[in-house]
Amino acid sequence: MHNINYIRENPVEFDNFMKSRGEKSVSQKIIDLDKEKREAQTALQNLLAERNQLSKTIGKLKGEKKDASQEMVQVDELKNKINAIKELEVIKNDELSAILSRLPNIPDSSTPIGANEEENVFYRDWGDKPFFDFDPKQHFEIGENANLMNFETATKLSGSRFVILKGQLSKLERAIANFMIDKHTSENGYVELHVPYLVKADTLYGTGQLPKFADDLFTAGDDHWLIPTAEIPLTALHSNEILNINQLPMRVTSYTPCFRSEAGAAGKDTRGMLRQHQFTKVELVSLVEPDHSKDELERMLSCAEGILKDLNLHYRVMTLCTGDMGFNANKTYDIEVWLPGENKYREISSCSNCGDFQARRMNTRYKKDEKNIHIHTLNGSGLAVGRTLIAVLENYQTADGNVIIPDALKKYFDNQDTLF
RNA sequence: GGAGAGAUGGCUGAGCGGUUGAAAGCACCGGUCUUGAAAACCGGCAAGGUGGCAACACCUUCCAGAGUUCGAAUCUCUGUCUCUCCGCCA
Numbered sequence: 001m002h003n004i005n006y007i008r009e010n011p012v013e014f015d016n017f018m019k020s021r022g023e024k025s026v027s028q029k030i031i032d033l034d035k036e037k038r039e040a041q042t043a044l045q046n047l048l049a050e051r052n053q054l055s056k057t058i059g060k061l062k063g064e065k066k067d068a069s070q071e072m073v074q075v076d077e078l079k080n081k082i083n084a085i086k087e088l089e090v091i092k093n094d095e096l097s098a099i100l101s102r103l104p105n106i107p108d109s110s111t112p113i114g115a116n117e118e119e120n121v122f123y124r125d126w127g128d129k130p131f132f133d134f135d136p137k138q139h140f141e142i143g144e145n146a147n148l149m150n151f152e153t154a155t156k157l158s159g160s161r162f163v164i165l166k167g168q169l170s171k172l173e174r175a176i177a178n179f180m181i182d183k184h185t186s187e188n189g190y191v192e193l194h195v196p197y198l199v200k201a202d203t204l205y206g207t208g209q210l211p212k213f214a215d216d217l218f219t220a221g222d223d224h225w226l227i228p229t230a231e232i233p234l235t236a237l238h239s240n241e242i243l244n245i246n247q248l249p250m251r252v253t254s255y256t257p258c259f260r261s262e263a264g265a266a267g268k269d270t271r272g273m274l275r276q277h278q279f280t281k282v283e284l285v286s287l288v289e290p291d292h293s294k295d296e297l298e299r300m301l302s303c304a305e306g307i308l309k310d311l312n313l314h315y316r317v318m319t320l321c322t323g324d325m326g327f328n329a330n331k332t333y334d335i336e337v338w339l340p341g342e343n344k345y346r347e348i349s350s351c352s353n354c355g356d357f358q359a360r361r362m363n364t365r366y367k368k369d370e371k372n373i374h375i376h377t378l379n380g381s382g383l384a385v386g387r388t389l390i391a392v393l394e395n396y397q398t399a400d401g402n403v404i405i406p407d408a409l410k411k412y413f414d415n416q417d418t419l420f
Numbered sequence: 421g422g423a424g425a426g427a428u429g430g431c432u433g434a435g436c437g438g439u440u441g442a443a444a445g446c447a448c449c450g451g452u453c454u455u456g457a458a459a460a461c462c463g464g465c466a467a468g469g470u471g472g473c474a475a476c477a478c479c480u481u482c483c484a485g486a487g488u489u490c491g492a493a494u495c496u497c498u499g500u501c502u503c504u505c506c507g508c509c510a
Binding site: 038041042044045046048049051052054055056057058059060062063068071072073074075076078079242244370372 | 430438439449465466467469470471477478479480490491
């Protein structure tokens with residue numbers, strides 16, 4: 001949610017920012033509505049003040065056993081005016097928040113301007129593409145050949161975009177998740193939380209998924225929505241609270257399933273387990289003071305990269321351009337891991353600074369020098385577990401269809417050398 | 421699922437339909453005292469918004485939403501949540 005005062009004072013700049021994110025110019029409409037709302041509000045408040053004053057007088061008169069009928073008639077007349085103008089105020093306010101709640105965050109000055117993913121900017125990379133003296137297979141070929149990755153049965157149970165992992169692959173999924181959580185909690189200062197997978201609409205509004213992206217979510221009825229990422233419960237932990245400064249920075253992590261309808265992705269990545277309705281992810285969330293969020297984004301990125309380094313998986317980091325960046329973010333780094341089977345880089349993590357955008361929506365502040373200031377929120381995958389599993393399979397595969405277990409994961413496999 | 425009780429400021433906890441935005445205590449902040457600290461004493465201490473250059477004035481908020489009333493923390497209805505007992509259950 002945007003600071004209305006900022007829009008009022010910098011309408012042209014605001015429109016330019018929105019344009020860079022593919023939005024139309026709306027500042028004039030916003031300013032007009034805001035003005036109308038405030039005018040109605042002021043008029044309403046004056047009437048209410050008048051009513052309160054009269055009611056007090058009535059109270060006093062009645063206390064003295066005097067006649068108050070004249071004042072009572074006056075209040076009665078005020079009521080109609082009050083109701084009419086209140087209605088107007090509500091309408092204007094609703095119109096205003098309908099617009100504001102659907103506008104994306106303002107990009108950071110270091111976010112490159114661009115129309116779409118083609119214009120994302122290379123930031124850095126690490127490691128090298130592995131060499132194979134055979135044709136590397138894709139992850140689903142490896143998994144299906146081992147009879148440990150089953151899409152057909154999953155489809156029978158649940159429809160498209162689900163998978164069943166069996167035996168060593170199911171164990172690999174667990175091992176990867178444990179490895180990530182263990183590292184983030186022991187080395188990176190994150191506190192592990194086990195959180196609800198169902199949240200209320202209010203919560204999703206606060207983190208920016210609603211009202212605009214309802215189509216991307218699964219509902220479970222009765223104001224219960226399945227989380228598309230643990231970012232939601234983790235970020236919203238302190239909604240409607242004023243934090244003490246010594247609670248910041250707050251770094252939390254959670255390993256959860258994520259549920260996404262993939263509404264706009266029909267026909268995309270249908271083969272394999274790259275894009276599923278349900279997948280697991282280890283999420284990192286930081287709540288920080290405004291001055292620290294830029295540094296925190298770099299720190300978070302490094303924490304996510306650390307996982308891939310430990311697994312010795314080659315990757316590159318891209319800075320997303322304005323046109324490709326998500327709704328909440330003012331700056332986003334995507335980490336793309338190399339998948340030799342597919343011969344492509346694929347997103348495995350996305351680390352975003354949301355500034356005070358979510359904090360405004362969910363009303364999370366902290367007290368500093370007697371003032372209440374919105375915090376900054378950041379979130380990042382650390383990492384997507386399913387996609388990490390894919391990367392391990394494809395990068396560590398051998399000619400005979402086996403998979404070498406990365407050193408970092410060996411302790412979760414009784415020091416076995418290969419998976420199968 | 422059945423029966424009952426409840427939801428008030430950071431916390432505990434008063435509150436007759438009318439100077440109650442809300443007593444008191446704790447916590448916190450400032451001051452006096454002290455070599456320093458504690459104690460004691462004095463003072464301060466909710467949030468959001470509107471108008472105003474400002475001082476300041478006003479509005480809203482006592483779980484949420486509707487209603488009764490000239491006036492609601494206080495009365496009525498609905499919803500949500502919490503607690504206790506019973507039943508069921510991983």
